[in-house]
Amino acid sequence: MTDSIERLYRAVLAARDLDPARSRTAKLMQQGSGKMAKKLAEEAIEVAIDAVSGDAQAVVRESADLIYNLAVLWAELDIRPEDVWREMERRELLLGIAEKLPKSPVKVAKAGPGGVQGRPIVAADNRTIRKRH
């Protein structure tokens, strides 16, 4: 999947300097980031509407449009696909660690050595990780 997105991204970069009369990408990019963001949002809404309608084939088609418009916006902002992959890997690692952390505070022995009361151990990082749905 990352290969096809990277190919698409390179095609977008190559198209942005073409004649806007011949290339829709060049035309879209000449219209500025506001227009690109609008196209991206429209495609996202179309994906959502088709999903609610249960039209899986339409979701596939609109997803391809959505990814194209995302690639256009990345190109405009000089974001490379690798930047996004790196962030995804960072989260994968972080959430992988989160899965190994206890879900609730771990109770230690009520009385430690010398009769000192133990306190629950709470994984500090656990608090900063939000669950995604």
Ligand SMILES: N=c1c2ncn([C@@H]3O[C@H](COP(=O)(O)OP(=O)(O)OP(=O)(O)O)[C@@H](O)[C@H]3O)c2ncn1[C@@H]1O[C@H](COP(=O)(O)O)[C@@H](O)[C@H]1O
């Ligand atoms: N992969 C895509 C691609 N996917 C989706 N789209 C755009 O998504 C829109 C989907 O078609 P619709 O008929 O739904 O469009 P629309 O929203 O009604 O029409 P517009 O508002 O865009 O005119 C098209 O207008 C395209 O602008 C794409 N446009 C270009 N590419 C690739 O981008 C590269 C550059 O292509 P050019 O833009 O033709 O130079 C090439 O590799 C193309 O294959």
